[in-house]
Each structure stands twice: as C-alpha cells, then as structure tokens.
Amino acid sequence: MLKAIFIFFIRVYQKGISPYLPATCRYQPTCSHYTVEAIQTHGALKGMWLGMKRISRCHPMGGSGYDPVPPKVDKKSPSQNPKSDDD
Numbered sequence: 001m002l003k004a005i006f007i008f009f010i011r012v013y014q015k016g017i018s019p020y021l022p023a024t025c026r027y028q029p030t031c032s033h034y035t036v037e038a039i040q041t042h043g044a045l046k047g048m049w050l051g052m053k054r055i056s057r058c059h060p061m062g063g064s065g066y067d068p069v070p071p072k073v074d075k076k077s078p079s080q081n082p083k084s085d086d087d
Contacts, residue, residue, distance in 0.1 A: 026062065028066050029068075041072050
C-alpha cells in the first residue's frame with residue numbers, strides 16, 4: 001500500500017511537473033525513474049532511502065552517468081553467503 005502511494009506521487013511529479021522544468025539530469029535513469037525502480041525492487045522504505053541518497057548526489061560536484069538501482073540481496077539464502085572452511 002505504501003509503495004503504491006509513493007509511486008503515485010512520483011508519477012504525478014513525472015507527468016505534471018517535470019515536463020515544465022528544464023532537463024538537467026546528471027544521471028541515467030533520472031532520479032524519479034530510479035526512485036520508482038528502487039521502490040519496486042526494495043520496498044517502500046528502502047526504495048525511498050535509495051532515492052533520497054541519489055537525489056543528494058545530484059549537484060555540480062557530484063557524479064554523472066549510468067547509475068542503476070542496486071540488486072536486492074537475499075540475506076537468508078545460504079548460497080549468497082557461502083561459509084569459508086579456511087579457519
């Protein structure tokens with residue numbers, strides 16, 4: 001439910017406000033598209049956190065270029081965290 005609310009407001013921004021602003025995006029995908037994808041991938045809270053972190057990097061001294069949403073890591077899967085026998 002929270003995911004849908006956040007995405008709704010981002011879509012309102014994308015369709016109703018963004019077209020009237022000059023295109024000054026430093027990253028691909030744009031911050032609003034990045035945030036929607038982050039919410040869909042990681043859930044409402046972590047997705048919004050990732051989006052806010054991305055927006056905070058968008059300044060003249062920040063980076064630019066292709067910056068995809070990080071993949072979701074399943075912390076409970078043993079195949080993701082193999083134990084080492086080197087002890």
